[in-house]
Amino acid sequence: MYFRQTMKKVHALLFAFLMMTMSLAGCLSGxxxxxxxxxxxxxxxxxxxxxxxxxxxxxxADGLDGANxxxxADGSSSPETMLTSLSSPNISMGCTEGxxxxxxxxxxxxxxxxxxxxxxxxxxIDYRTTYCSKYELSYVHEINNMNMWSVHTRIPHLIxxxxxxxGSDNFNxxxxxxxxxxxxxxxxxxxxxxxYNSWNTGPHILAVDKDIIYMMGSDGNNGWELWMYNTYxxxxxxxxxxNIGSGNSYPGSSGMEMIVGDRFYFAADDxxxxxxxxxxxxxxxxxxxxxxxxxxxxxxxPGYSFSHLINDKIYFSANDGNTGFELWVHDTSxxxxxxxxxxxxxxxxxxxxxCMNSIVVDNQIYFCANNGTSDELWVHDTSxYTTWQLTNICxxxxxxxxxxxxxxxxxxxxxxxxxxxxxxxxxxxGLEDSEIWAHNISNSTTWQxxxxxxxxENEGSRAGQYLSLVIxxxxxxxxxxxxxxxxxxxxxxxxxxxxxxADINSGPYGSILSNTAGYGxxxxxxxxxxxxxxxxxxxxxxxxxxxxxxxxxxxVDLNGQNSGLASDYIFIMDGDNIYFRTxxxxxxxxxxxxxxxx
Numbered sequence: 382m383y384f385r386q387t388m389k390k391v392h393a394l395l396f397a398f399l400m401m402t403m404s405l406a407g408c409l410s411g412x413x414x415x416x417x418x419x420x421x422x423x424x425x426x427x428x429x430x431x432x433x434x435x436x437x438x439x440x441x442a443d444g445l446d447g448a449n450x451x452x453x454a455d456g457s458s459s460p461e462t463m464l465t466s467l468s469s470p471n472i473s474m475g476c477t478e479g480x481x482x483x484x485x486x487x488x489x490x491x492x493x494x495x496x497x498x499x500x501x502x503x504x505x506i507d508y509r510t511t512y513c514s515k516y517e518l519s520y521v522h523e524i525n526n527m528n529m530w531s532v533h534t535r536i537p538h539l540i541x542x543x544x545x546x547x548g549s550d551n552f553n554x555x556x557x558x559x560x561x562x563x564x565x566x567x568x569x570x571x572x573x574x575x576x577y578n579s580w581n582t583g584p585h586i587l588a589v590d591k592d593i594i595y596m597m598g599s600d601g602n603n604g605w606e607l608w609m610y611n612t613y614x615x616x617x618x619x620x621x622x623x624n625i626g627s628g629n630s631y632p633g634s635s636g637m638e639m640i641v642g643d644r645f646y647f648a649a650d651d652x653x654x655x656x657x658x659x660x661x662x663x664x665x666x667x668x669x670x671x672x673x674x675x676x677x678x679x680x681x682x683p684g685y686s687f688s689h690l691i692n693d694k695i696y697f698s699a700n701d702g703n704t705g706f707e708l709w710v711h712d713t714s715x716x717x718x719x720x721x722x723x724x725x726x727x728x729x730x731x732x733x734x735x736c737m738n739s740i741v742v743d744n745q746i747y748f749c750a751n752n753g754t755s756d757e758l759w760v761h762d763t764s765x766y767t768t769w770q771l772t773n774i775c776x777x778x779x780x781x782x783x784x785x786x787x788x789x790x791x792x793x794x795x796x797x798x799x800x801x802x803x804x805x806x807x808x809x810x811g812l813e814d815s816e817i818w819a820h821n822i823s824n825s826t827t828w829q830x831x832x833x834x835x836x837x838e839n840e841g842s843r844a845g846q847y848l849s850l851v852i853x854x855x856x857x858x859x860x861x862x863x864x865x866x867x868x869x870x871x872x873x874x875x876x877x878x879x880x881x882x883a884d885i886n887s888g889p890y891g892s893i894l895s896n897t898a899g900y901g902x903x904x905x906x907x908x909x910x911x912x913x914x915x916x917x918x919x920x921x922x923x924x925x926x927x928x929x930x931x932x933x934x935x936x937v938d939l940n941g942q943n944s945g946l947a948s949d950y951i952f953i954m955d956g957d958n959i960y961f962r963t964x965x966x967x968x969x970x971x972x973x974x975x976x977x978x979x
Contacts, residue, residue, distance in 0.1 A: 460489040464501035470513055477925075477934065478514035478957075478972050485509070509979050516959070517973040518937050520966060521560050521567060537962065538589050539953050540612055544960055545570065545594060546967065547584055557584055557596065557610060557617070560967070562955055571617035573598040573608060584608060587633040587647065590640045593663060595620075595647075597632050604629035607649070607661065607668070620661055621668040624652040632659070637684030639695055641713050646671070646695060648683050656680035658699075658711065658718070671711060672718035675702045683709070686732040687739040689746055691763050696721075696746055698732045705730030708746075708761060708768070721761065722768045724750045738784035740795060742822060747771075747795055749783045758783040758797065758820060758827075771820055772799075772827050779803040786815065787845025789856055791874045793823045796830060796856055798845050815841035817858075817872065831872060831879050835863045844870070847893055848903055848912060852928050857882070857910060859893040866891020869912075869926060869933070882926055883933035886917040892924075904952035904959075911936070911952055911959065923961065937970065939963065 466484045470476040484506045490496030492504010537546035542563045549555040557570040573584055573596075584598035587607075594610040600619065604627050607620040623630035630649040635656055637648040643663045650656040654673045658681075661668040674681035679702050686698035686706060699709045704723050707730070711718045724731035736749030736756050750759040750770075758772040758781075775781035779800060786798040799818040817830040833842035842860035847867070849858040854875040861867045862881070866889050869882040885892035892914040904911045914924040916935065923936040936959075953960040959970040 460487060460496055462488045462497070462499075464488050464499070464505070466501045470511060472932065472934065474511075474513065475515050476513040477516065477936070480511065480513040482512075483510045511975075511977045511979070513975045513977070514972055515975075516936060516970040518939075518968055518970055521565075521960070521969055537953055537960070538586060538594065539955060539960075540589060540592070540594075543612070544953060544955075545586070545610075545612075546962065547586065548967065555584075557586075557594075560960075562958065562960075570610060570615070573617065574601045585633075588638045588640055588645060590643075590645060590663070595633075595638075595645055595661075597634070599629075602627065605631050607632040607647070623649050623659065623668065628652045631656070635680070635682040635685045637688050637697060639684075639688060639690055641690060641693070641695070644713070646711075646713075650680070653678065656682050658683040658697075671716070674699050674709065674718065677702070682706075686737045687748060689739065689741050691741060691744060691746075694763070696761070696763065700730065703728060706732040721766060724759065724768065725753050729753065735780060736782045736785040738786075738788035738797070740788050740790055742790060742795070745822075747788070747820075749785070751780070756780040756782045756785075758795075758799075771825070772818075774799045774801055774818060774827070775803065777802060782813075782815070783818070786843060787817070787849035787858060789845075789849055789851050791851055791854060791856065794819050794821045794874065796872075796874070798843070800841070801829070802839055812840045813843070814839050815843045817842075817844045817856075830877075831860075833860045833862050833870065833879065842870075843867075850903060850905060850910065852905065852908065852910075855928070857926075857928075861891060864889065867893045869893060869910075869914075882931070885914045885924065885933070888917070890917065892916055904954050906954040906957075906959070939968075 464486060468482045468484070470480040470482055484501060486501055486505040486507040488497055488499065488501070489505060492502065494502035494505045537544050542561060544560045544562060546558055546560070547555060548558045553569055553572060554574060556572050558567060559570045560567045584596040587595045587597055589595070592611060592613040594612065596608045596610065597605055598608040599605045603619065603622050604624055606622055606624070607630070608617065609620050610617045623632070630651060632649045633647045635648040637646060637658065639646040645661045645663070647659055648656050649659045651670065654670060655675055655678050657673055657675070658671040659668060660671050674683065681699045681701060683699045684697045688695060688697035693712065693714045695711045695713065697709055697711070698706050700706045701720065704720065705725060705728055707723055708721045709718065710721050731750040731752065733751060733756065739746060739748035744762060744764045746761045746763065748759055749756050751757070752770065755773070755775050757770055757774065759768065759770050761768045772781070772783060774783065779802065781799045781801070783799045784797040788795065788797040796817055796819050798815050800813050800815050802814045803812070816832055816834070818827065819830050820827045831842070831844065833844065834840055840863070842862060844860040845858040847859045848869070849856065854873060856872045856874065858870055859867050860870040865881070865884045866886060868884050868886070868891055870879065871882050872879045893912070894915065908928045910926045910928065912924055913921050915921045919935065919938050922938055924933065925936050926933045957972050961968055
């Protein structure tokens with residue numbers, strides 16, 4: 382049974398194999414049939430995505446310029462045509478503050494002019510109108526109708542609309558006066574020494590703190606003491622009788638006058654401790670000695686060479702009697718006073734009267750000092766209390782006296798006077814090769830800026846001896862070139878050029894001397910420098926140099942008006958008004974506008 386079934390499966394497999402391998406005999410293919418007809422059109426496809434925009438084409442070339450238009454017809458002219466011209470007045474007309482000249486006339490050829498040429502010529506002018514602006518001089522006031530009254534050399538101060546100054550008349554002596562610049566009224570502020578006895582003991586204005594004027598004055602009983610005037614309450618009083626009795630404390634006499642907050646720091650002598658550092662607190666209405674730097678009756682003379690306020694610390698020169706004049710500091714926040722350096726070791730001073738100028742740049746003080754070898758330029762850094770020498774200009778062992786005459790800051794450079802060469806014979810003859818030098822703070826380089834003097838060997842221009850100031854990038858100063866005497870010069874720090882501004886006094890004598898310029902005697906207003914100068918003809922008068930157009934002229938001739946010698950000027954600028962005092966009177970120059978018809 383099993384065998385029979387197995388054989389059936391074998392036969393089935395063989396049959397299947399044969400069927401797959403045999404040809405299909407007798408099954409032949411027929412001819413291909415014809416193509417079927419086309420089917421119906423399919424449905425439309427969806428729209429494709431829009432293509433990207435093409436690149437813009439280049440701009441076309443510019444078209445040619447159009448043809449010029451035809452010239453207009455010539456204007457008509459006749460001898461009856463009225464012409465007008467505008468011009469500025471010549472400086473000889475005295476219109477120093479500007480003006481305008483309007484001229485009118487017919488184009489008729491008058492005065493050898495050319496008729497009908499459209500140009501107004503001088504001979505054709507029939508009439509002109511001149512607008513002229515210039516300063517006009519007047520007295521501030523004539524007290525009690527007296528023409529002779531004096532204003533002393535103490536510096537006036539402008540507070541609000543009022544100028545406070547020290548003056549004298551024939552009744553009250555030398556006292557504090559006030560002048561209202563708005564109303565023109567003048568009045569006696571208050572008498573410290575009642576009566577005429579104060580002729581030679583009138584007050585000296587020391588400092589101004591808001592509405593308080595601090596003065597040194599004497600009432601005839603208490604000697605020279607510290608006084609104050611309150612401009613708000615209009616009251617005058619003695620602050621403190623520091624040197625009790627008739628003795629003099631001479632407040633501020635050594636140069637220390639410093640306002641810090643509501644406190645006034647000054648030097649004074651109480652008759653026991655010598656001239657030391659004092660302070661007055663206006664809130665507590667108390668005065669006291671800050672520090673007895675030089676113990677005993679000797680003077681420490683704080684601030685004699687210089688004093689500067691940096692943050693809340695006062696840096697100043699002082700002499701403790703052991704180390705000479707050196708650099709000291711007083712911290713106003715904790716009332717501690719201490720010596721910072723001993724540049725010239727031992728009892729010798731590092732500061733001298735030969736060079737007392739100094740300048741502060743950021744937190745550094747630049748000054749002249751002597752370490753026992755030569756007066757050179759030094760610096761003290763208040764941020765880290767380090768002190769070092771910057772220059773060694775006079776290498777031959779002489780004193781360079783850096784900054785003796787001038788010390789100015791322009792950008793990151795300090796410009797100062799200094800001596801390069803000076804022998805003992807030169808010193809004996811009074812010769813000094815003093816010219817302008819410069820020190821760059823950023824790169825610590827030092828160089829000679831000018832060599833103005835062309836005369837004798839080892840003599841210099843002594844630049845800045847009486848006058849120096851900075852306007853923009855230019856330093857203005859007096860100097861002598863050996864030919865024209867001491868005149869006004871300038872140095873442009875931007876292009877390193879130096880030139881004489883004006884030769885006011887032609888010849889070798891010079892116009893800017895010790896009595897014509899100095900502290901308080903120079904002023905700047907709207908790019909103009911006002912100063913005293915002597916042209917050799919009219920004496921010492923007020924001159925001005927305009928830095929914008931480089932012109933120089935005499936503002937007013939006081940001597941010509943029989944006002945006495947005007948050799949001592951103190952300027953106060955108030956807008957366009959110039960107030961100044963001479964040795965005899967107080968004046969004001971105000972701009973006056975005039976119109977003249979010719």
